[in-house]
Amino acid sequence: MSSHHFVKEQQEPALVILDTTGIHFDQIAPLLEWVPTVLVSQEEAYTVISWGIKIDLILADLEFQKSNFHLLEEQYPVKFLGVKEGQFLEESLQYLIATKHSAANIIGFDHRNLYKLESMLEFLDLVVWDGNIRYFPVKTGQFRKWFTSCTIQLYALENTLIEIRNTAGSRIIPIKHATMVNVPEGISEFHSKGIFWIGEIFNIET
Structure with a gap:
């Protein structure tokens, strides 16, 4: 079993990967050093797996879950987190708040929408990667x-x-x-x- 899946205490910033367009593994690698909780959108699940990153939760709609049920065994102990209407970011942040995480790195979020995250800053410290630019509030x-x-x-x-x-x-x-x-x-x-x-x-x- 990968050391990635030793018990986590939510003390390190979680990693939420929404889109890998313009993102290189070298940008993400340092964020994995302290074994964060990793959440990945369904569109990027296979890319992230190919990078050798162990995923904790795949943000997925019902159709993806049904078509990719084999991932639950192949990538154990990965789980699906149900998402409706493409609300990948919203579901991931609500999950992190509910599980008492205090911070997250978000990969592949359009910086033009950063203002939409500001209501969450009361609950989570957020850092956003959009391409090769890292944004912090x-x-x-x-x-x-x-x-x-x-x-x-x-x-x-x-x-x-x-x-x-x-x-x-x-x-x-x-x-x-x-x-x-x-x-x-x-x-x-x-x-x-x-x-x-x-x-x-x-x-x-x-």
């Missing part, structure tokens, strides 16, 4: 971090104002879609009146 409206010289993406509702302070000075950014910001090496501070998300770009060699 700033729930308090204030954040500081050391960056290498790089480009980041800021995401919030359109026209949200975010102030950035660093060695390049202080400026206020009005958020539009795909608001890309260059930050110098060193500490950058961010201030806003509401929730916003910071996207960090990861270049993965293929």
Whole structure:
């Protein structure tokens, strides 16, 4: 039996894989280090299995469950989590809350819909991967971090104002879609009146 299935205590962020388009295994591998609970949408089940990742729950509608019942034996102790009307993300988050998880990494969620996750941030700490960009929320409206010289993406509702302070000075950014910001090496501070998300770009060699 894989060590992946020793008893879990929900202390590590769960891994929810919705879509692997534009995602490389090298991005996911570090997230598996501490043996998280892994939930995968039915469309990505075989891709994730081919990566050698042990799945705990496959988010699946009734038709998929009937057609792929053999997975319950072949990938034991995987289970199906029933999903209706394509509500894969909603069902996975409700499951994680019900099982007292405190955090999750979500793979393959469109960053343009990040605002739809904000009602869940009271219950779960969420990090989202969309392609090669990793998004994390700033729930308090204030954040500081050391960056290498790089480009980041800021995401919030359109026209949200975010102030950035660093060695390049202080400026206020009005958020539009795909608001890309260059930050110098060193500490950058961010201030806003509401929730916003910071996207960090990861270049993965293929």
